[in-house]
Amino acid sequence: MVPVQKLSIDYLRLLKPLFVAICVSCMGASACVRAAQEQTIGQISIVYKHFTYGGSSFTADGGVTVKSAHFNLNADSVVLELGDKTSTTGILKATAEGNPAKNLQVDGQFERGVEKQKQTFEFLADHAVYTPDPSRPSGGTVVFTGHVTMFVTAPDKLSGPSETHLKEATVTLGPSTDPAYPSIEGEDGQTVLTPLQRESK
Amino acid sequence: MAFGSPSVKDHKSSGFIKNDAGSSGNLKITNSDTYAVQPDPARHGKYLWKIWASGFTLLNPGTQITVTVQKVSAVLYQSGYAAAQLHAPVATYDNLKETIAASGSVTVRSLKEPGTTLRADNVVFYAATHKIVATGHVVYHNGKTQMEIHTNELVGDTVLKTLTSNTGGSAALPKGF
Numbered sequence: 621m622v623p624v625q626k627l628s629i630d631y632l633r634l635l636k637p638l639f640v641a642i643c644v645s646c647m648g649a650s651a652c653v654r655a656a657q658e659q660t661i662g663q664i665s666i667v668y669k670h671f672t673y674g675g676s677s678f679t680a681d682g683g684v685t686v687k688s689a690h691f692n693l694n695a696d697s698v699v700l701e702l703g704d705k706t707s708t709t710g711i712l713k714a715t716a717e718g719n720p721a722k723n724l725q726v727d728g729q730f731e732r733g734v735e736k737q738k739q740t741f742e743f744l745a746d747h748a749v750y751t752p753d754p755s756r757p758s759g760g761t762v763v764f765t766g767h768v769t770m771f772v773t774a775p776d777k778l779s780g781p782s783e784t785h786l787k788e789a790t791v792t793l794g795p796s797t798d799p800a801y802p803s804i805e806g807e808d809g810q811t812v813l814t815p816l817q818r819e820s821k
Numbered sequence: 822m823a824f825g826s827p828s829v830k831d832h833k834s835s836g837f838i839k840n841d842a843g844s845s846g847n848l849k850i851t852n853s854d855t856y857a858v859q860p861d862p863a864r865h866g867k868y869l870w871k872i873w874a875s876g877f878t879l880l881n882p883g884t885q886i887t888v889t890v891q892k893v894s895a896v897l898y899q900s901g902y903a904a905a906q907l908h909a910p911v912a913t914y915d916n917l918k919e920t921i922a923a924s925g926s927v928t929v930r931s932l933k934e935p936g937t938t939l940r941a942d943n944v945v946f947y948a949a950t951h952k953i954v955a956t957g958h959v960v961y962h963n964g965k966t967q968m969e970i971h972t973n974e975l976v977g978d979t980v981l982k983t984l985t986s987n988t989g990g991s992a993a994l995p996k997g998f
Contacts, residue, residue, distance in 0.1 A: 663993055663994065663995050664993065664994040665991060665992070665993045665994075666991060666992040666993070666994075667989075667990075667991045668989065668990065668991070668992065669987075669989045670985075670986065670987050670989070671970070671984075671985065671986055671990075671992070672983075672984065672985045673963075673968075673970070673983065673984040673985070674982065674983040674984075675982065675983075676965065676966060678966075678968065678992070680992070700994075702965075702966035702968060702994070703966065704965045704966060705965065705967070710966070710967065710994045710995075711994065
């Protein structure tokens with residue numbers, strides 16, 4: 621006969637982590653809601669040659685310029701999937717395409733920092749996809765794919781723009797006042813840069 | 822498809838004035854209670870449009886009927902239901918073109934898409950195809966997405982849900998991200 625061990629369950633001990641988890645979840649959810657409410661509402665302007673607008677999809681083509689406080693983008697065509705009044709973001713997703721027949725790539729420009737420490741990032745790519753991240757203030761990512769070239773200027777660090785060829789580049793957007801944004805991540809890259817020569821005393 | 826003549830109704834005078842297609846002569850009505858309706862030939866008891874105006878000038882040289890109206894308020898129909906409301910200082914109905922051409926400071930408000938409006942110098946409503954063509958200082962505002970579009974010419978359906986433009990322009994999303 622197999623001895624049966626007496627089982628004793630410490631419910632309080634079990635419930636404690638559950639209680640903590642619930643509290644953390646609530647705090648997290650509250651923070652998410654707060655972040656969404658604190659989200660910077662930045663206007664986006666679009667200059668186009670031709671557009672079609674049906675339901676919640678806006679397609680502009682024939683040469684499009686998109687401007688916002690966070691970036692400038694030029695493309696042959698842009699498709700915006702738009703949210704409604706209840707959405708926390710005006711754009712649910714944006715896709716920009718170049719035009720190989722015209723030898724035209726998507727051109728995205730971002731800035732980080734201010735004045736002398738200002739860095740500019742310019743991306744040339746065949747495609748770009750923007751996805752907002754409502755959990756962070758002004759949050760979102762732009763993923764560039766297809767023959768990606770990144771130029772970075774940093775007058776206090778580089779003697780000229782660096783040139784990087786990448787398979788894919790991801791730009792993470794955040795508040796323009798936060799020097800950590802935009803942050804850049806790249807895959808399979810090759811960079812050529814010339815650091816600024818400091819005069820030795 | 823020929824629509825024939827619209828019916829003009831005048832509450833103050835004879836109550837109902839029907840202008841027979843093919844008859845000659847002009848008709849001018851100046852009465853704030855006057856309105857005209859265009860029955861939808863494809864839908865019995867439905868309309869293509871209704872117009873309320875302060876004054877009607879009806880020209881009927883043969884088969885062509887031209888109705889010019891002032892201080893216009895119209896309901897435009899699409900597939901038998903009221904799709905949009907139009908306001909304009911002046912509008913002209915043409916039975917051969919099957920159009921209502923409104924001019925001045927024209928506003929069109931979608932009755933199916935809340936908050937969606939169109940302003941333009943000129944708006945032509947094509948009753949047969951339920952199409953609206955707006956030209957001159959066109960400003961479109963979408964009540965759902967809050968997108969605002971500025972252009973010189975815009976073609977859309979009567980409910981202002983599907984639009985297209987080839988003349989270039991700009992659009993703004995106030996909500997942005």
